Amino acid sequence: MNLKPETLQRIDEVITHYPVKRSAVLPLLHLVQEEQGYISREAIEWIAAKLELQPINVYEVVTFYPMFRQHPVGRRHIKVCRTLSCALNGGYRTCEEFEKEFATQRGAISPDGEVTIEFVECLASCGSGPAVMIDDDLHEKVDCAKARALAAQIKAEAAARTK
Amino acid sequence: MPHPLERRVIFQHIDEPGYSPDLACYLRQGGYAVLRKSVQRPPAELIDEVKRSGLRGRGGAGFLCGLKWNLVDRKSGKPIYLIVNADESEPGTFKDRYIIHQDPHQLIEGIMISCYANNVKQAYIYIRGEFPHGARILETAIAEARAANFVGPNICGGAYSCEIYVHRGAGAYICGEETGLIESLEGKRPYPRIKPPFFPAVLGLYQCPTIVNNVETLCHVKHIADIGGGAYAGIGTPNNTGTRLIGVSGHVQRPGYFEFESGKITLGRLLHEVCGGPLPGRKFKAIIPGGSSSKILRCDERFKIKQKDGTVLDWGYEDIPLDFDSFAACGTMGGSGGVIVMDDRVNLVEALGNLNAFYAHESCGQCTPCREGSLWMKKITARMVHGEARVEDGELLKNVADQIAGRTVCPFGEACSWPTQSFVQKFGDEFKAYAETKRQPRPVDALTLV
Ligand SMILES: Cc1cc2nc3c(=O)[nH]c(=O)nc-3n(C[C@H](O)[C@H](O)[C@H](O)COP(=O)(O)O)c2cc1C
Ligand code: FES
Numbered sequence: 001m002n003l004k005p006e007t008l009q010r011i012d013e014v015i016t017h018y019p020v021k022r023s024a025v026l027p028l029l030h031l032v033q034e035e036q037g038y039i040s041r042e043a044i045e046w047i048a049a050k051l052e053l054q055p056i057n058v059y060e061v062v063t064f065y066p067m068f069r070q071h072p073v074g075r076r077h078i079k080v081c082r083t084l085s086c087a088l089n090g091g092y093r094t095c096e097e098f099e100k101e102f103a104t105q106r107g108a109i110s111p112d113g114e115v116t117i118e119f120v121e122c123l124a125s126c127g128s129g130p131a132v133m134i135d136d137d138l139h140e141k142v143d144c145a146k147a148r149a150l151a152a153q154i155k156a157e158a159a160a161r162t163k
Numbered sequence: 164m165p166h167p168l169e170r171r172v173i174f175q176h177i178d179e180p181g182y183s184p185d186l187a188c189y190l191r192q193g194g195y196a197v198l199r200k201s202v203q204r205p206p207a208e209l210i211d212e213v214k215r216s217g218l219r220g221r222g223g224a225g226f227l228c229g230l231k232w233n234l235v236d237r238k239s240g241k242p243i244y245l246i247v248n249a250d251e252s253e254p255g256t257f258k259d260r261y262i263i264h265q266d267p268h269q270l271i272e273g274i275m276i277s278c279y280a281n282n283v284k285q286a287y288i289y290i291r292g293e294f295p296h297g298a299r300i301l302e303t304a305i306a307e308a309r310a311a312n313f314v315g316p317n318i319c320g321g322a323y324s325c326e327i328y329v330h331r332g333a334g335a336y337i338c339g340e341e342t343g344l345i346e347s348l349e350g351k352r353p354y355p356r357i358k359p360p361f362f363p364a365v366l367g368l369y370q371c372p373t374i375v376n377n378v379e380t381l382c383h384v385k386h387i388a389d390i391g392g393g394a395y396a397g398i399g400t401p402n403n404t405g406t407r408l409i410g411v412s413g414h415v416q417r418p419g420y421f422e423f424e425s426g427k428i429t430l431g432r433l434l435h436e437v438c439g440g441p442l443p444g445r446k447f448k449a450i451i452p453g454g455s456s457s458k459i460l461r462c463d464e465r466f467k468i469k470q471k472d473g474t475v476l477d478w479g480y481e482d483i484p485l486d487f488d489s490f491a492a493c494g495t496m497g498g499s500g501g502v503i504v505m506d507d508r509v510n511l512v513e514a515l516g517n518l519n520a521f522y523a524h525e526s527c528g529q530c531t532p533c534r535e536g537s538l539w540m541k542k543i544t545a546r547m548v549h550g551e552a553r554v555e556d557g558e559l560l561k562n563v564a565d566q567i568a569g570r571t572v573c574p575f576g577e578a579c580s581w582p583t584q585s586f587v588q589k590f591g592d593e594f595k596a597y598a599e600t601k602r603q604p605r606p607v608d609a610l611t612l613v
Pocket of ligand 1: 223251336
């Protein structure tokens with residue numbers, strides 16, 4: 001496994017936070033996914049060895065928690081809240097708008113590779129819904145117009161990059 | 164600007180211009196003075212203050228904080244852990260997020276006072292995975308506090324030492340349930356533990372005595388240590404002391420987050436005065452008062468409340484004071500303080516379909532009644548909305564829900580059946596008529612919820 005020296009350092013540091021190594025499974029998965037984009041088989045085996053566990057102990061965690069994924073996603077990850085308070089303010093329409101903008105469907109990487117759009121459950125921002133997370137950043141009151149503006153921004157960044 | 168009806172204690176500095184989450188700003192406001200004072204006092208005295216305050220947990224169940232601390236096994240010889248529940252995942256709940264992002268040192272001070280009172284040497288903040296910035300803000304704040312001797316070895320120059328680490332979840336609601344949380348912190352799937360024997364106070368994290376408290380609860384502890392339990396108990400109403408953070412979402416003019424003295428204002432004043440009432444041309448139809456799991460209220464129902472002296476009060480939803488006991492008397496709960504409002508555009512079959520999809524997604528799958536039941540409730544409501552609806556579907560839904568509650572390892576069983584039970588009980592006509600509703604042209608302003 002090729003991990004950056006900083007990541008390896010953070011991994012060694014975080015293991016010291018717990019009296020039992022196994023507790024570091026989630027932090028290690030987060031660190032590896034942040035660097036590699038998803039959790040590969042190799043990563044599962046590497047983390048298991050690092051924490052003196054069996055690969056199944058890591059694999060069962062990866063398959064349970066919604067935030068860990070075993071496949072790459074688009075360059076940007078758009079997560080639209082599906083739950084009631086957001087839906088009452090148009091969350092479903094917001095999600096469809098994003099899908100239309102990137103000519104894709106929920107769960108798939110868009111044809112241009114830019115985004116993966118997903119429904120997620122309540123993001124604890126119910127009073128300012130529809131709530132959307134793009135990578136690590138929360139966006140509030142994302143109605144269709146705001147969804148189009150956010151999509152335009154992502155597309156502009158993509159265009160600037162390929163220039 | 165806070166609404167004039169509010170009393171901001173925990174939220175005092177939230178959204179205040181110029182207030183920042185760094186230590187320097189917190190110290191300018193007199194931060195950590197209460198911790199300094201507290202570590203000069205015998206720990207038992209602080210526990211007594213919390214008991215006297217009548218503080219009830221703000222995570223959902225409203226369990227007495229002093230009593231919880233009293234139950235901790237202090238004779239085992241094992242270390243005692245404190246876990247801060249920052250999972251904030253009950254739909255409709257959005258309060259801890261503002262403390263974490265804008266005033267992290269208030270939380271850290273509350274944690275350290277609680278740790279000192281309970282002789283805890285290691286605390287963990289379990290924060291939901293969807294707050295990546297929140298986790299970084301907390302880590303930065305802890306590092307600042309450590310450098311200033313408020314966290315870590317020899318706190319405030321004394322003999323007491325205690326460390327705090329941040330632990331991120333990864334998108335699973337069940338990690339908010341305290342024993343699921345503990346399993347998750349141990350690096351496993353968050354399958355809740357059976358109680359007895361696994362009461363956290365006795366056999367919690369690493370089978371050691373463990374205290375699990377909500378973010379807001381621990382912030383209240385700071386204020387209790389500051390003004391004293393007796394003075395704190397004077398805020399709010401008897402048995403519902405202190406202030407409460409309330410979040411309002413859904414169909415009101417001004418949704419948002421607020422802080423009130425418990426029991427001092429009613430649901431009616433909250434929704435009409437503070438939140439500006441229904442949207443133009445709309446009427447309130449239903450309210451979920453304490454997070455998505457709490458039982459729904461009809462806006463035209465009456466609640467007969469028996470008083471101790473035998474008299475009976477006749478309340479509408481507008482008359483219910485915002486506190487734990489009043490909501491309980493109305494057959495629901497104040498829960499996590501998340502109020503979800505629905506107006507007359509909402510079809511309740513569809514709203515239930517939305518919530519059932521949530522619970523089916525979030526059941527950990529450990530107990531058969533919950534795993535299968537939550538999935539069937541989702542399938543039935545989804546079929547009603549997207550396929551064929553039958554007159555008897557309401558009965559069928561109720562039948563499934565009735566077989567879950569009380570038959571599971573953790574309270575998720577109740578949490579997932581209460582919506583179905585209460586929606587069907589209170590809006591049964593809408594379930595019966597849904598097949599007919601679908602034959603009618605769909606109103607232009609109908610909302611997509613499933
Ligand atoms: C399914 C389920 C989800 C829960 N989610 C949360 C949560 O997100 N945050 C929280 O503080 N408590 C949550 N709780 C309540 C916790 O189990 C626990 O009672 C609480 O953290 C105790 O803290 P308190 O006494 O300070 O309220 C949840 C409970 C259940 C059954
Ligand atoms: S329902 Fe969308 S953030 Fe809570």
